[in-house]
Amino acid sequence: MEESRIATPIGTTLDRFIKNKQENFKYATGELSQLLRDIALASKVVNREVSKAGLVDIIGTLEAQNSGGEQQKKLDVLANIRFSRALKKGGEACALVSEENDSYEELNRDGKYIIAIDPLDGSSNIDVNVSVGTIFSIYRRKTEVGSAVQEIDVLQKGTEQVAAGYVLYGASTMLVYTTGHGVNGFTYEQSLGEYFLSNPDIRIPEDGTIYSINEGLSKEFFPPVTAYVDWCKEQSFNARYVGSLVADFHRNLLKGGIYIYPATTKKADGKLRLVYECNPLAFITEQAGGKATDGNKRIMEIEPVALHQRSPLFVGSLNLVEKAMDERLAQKAK
Secondary structure (H helix, E strand, C coil), X not given: CCHHHHCCCCCCEHHHHHHHHHHHCCCCCCHHHHHHHHHHHHHHHHHHHHHCCCCCCCCCEEEEECCCCCEEEHHHHHHHHHHHHHHHHHCCEEEEEECCCCCCEECCCCCCEXXXXXXXXXXXXXXXXXXXXXXEEEEECCCCXXXXXXXXXXXXXXXXXXXXXXXXXXXXXXXXXXXXXXXXXXXXXXXXXXXXXEECCCCCCCCCCEEECCHXXXXXXXXXXXXXXXXXXXXXXXXCCCCCHHHHHHHHHHHCCEEEECCECCCCCCCEEHHHHHHHHHHHHHHCCCEEECCCCEHHHCCCCCCCCEECXXXXXXXXXXXXXXXXXHHHHC
């Protein structure tokens, strides 16, 4: 019997891939690689917690609220703790910006990096066993190593990102990330406890037939958004909206499509957070050949003025996002 038939290769591990690609990073001294490993480790722990959520008392809500005034889920808090601990022990990050904390958390003054994270996006879906995720972004600090972290470190434009990624906890768990040299996806093999390269050099199709938007808010849409949604329907596009940002984004990244969370009459600044939701997904999208905008401006060029600043988001396939920005469509809406 041929060896290939009895021992199928399982591929490249995340750790080996990071080591092999480290020279692509201009600050390659090992810290960024270690940061990615720390995030991967924490995601494995969170994956374990998510997978047993219905068996132990970690679903449901707490009395506390997060930075946006939303009631916290137990798993939100647990995921935040897991990532905070992993990054603190790793020692490479000087501060953590999290959706679950009002201010940034100082981790290690000798660290060279800032981590911005949504520890568990879509956690309200846990109760009904729908996919959720983690979104993260990595920046180099601006102030001197060893000094106290300052606002200039944690409020950086998306163009300053050195890495970004997300983890999808679904039918299988996947980690997708970029360091500015393309996008690669890794699938978690639970029996071995390792992420393996499963989706190398991800490219988002320039076109697609999927639009993802919460049409339950349609009465609050501004006319240009309504016109675009109508155009999607005229093209017989498929409406797909899970309500977990990572899940909706991941599907469109692989299959082609557009995700929209626009400004509305009730939420003029949109709902999603610029620093740890919009920026990392915009970085990934652009590296995969797509586009991300707030409806007027490139997402990664927006200057943040607050940790939990919100922004509208149009992200996905290049041609679909450009169509959404088409002035002729806006004029038609008027």
